[in-house]
Amino acid sequence: MSYCREQGKDKIIFVTKEDHETPSTADITYNAEEDDDSPGLILPNGEINWQCPCLGGMASGPCGEPFKEAFSCFHYSPAEPKGSDCIEEFRNMQECMSKYPELYPYDKDEENDKGVDEQTKTTTTTVEEKTSEEVAVSKESAATRAS
Secondary structure (H helix, E strand, O other), X not given: OOEEEXXXXXXXXXXXXXXXXXXXXXXXXXXXHHHOOOOOOEOOOOOEOOOOHHHOOOOOOOOXXXXXXXXXXXXXXXXXXXXXXXXXXXHHHHHHHHOOOOOOOOOHHHHHHHHXXXXXXXXXXXXXXXXXXXXXXXXXXXXXXXX
């Protein structure tokens, strides 16, 4: 026998195996006209909704403009991969945020990412150096063979 119990603000529903065997009759259709109060991140006309709570207030404050520039660039980016043409805008936003650590605290997860970035940078440099050395050796070998 299924039943429902309320615990504080939560409603706990217990169902039987038989309840799960019958198809649901719940109406879960979405009606956009009923949801006009909060249009979401992208407005019906395709523009960015800077008032969307999903942005967490990032569009306001001392770094609001650099954030808007970076986010707009990414949103409208035709580049592949998307946003690869927005590096300067994101760099400007990051520089702004680093000036206000009390408003934009350093995330510990970023520290792990930073370690990966440093490791990647070192690996890339090593590969580039090896490639340059290999090219030089190749040219020397070719010159030796030609003589």
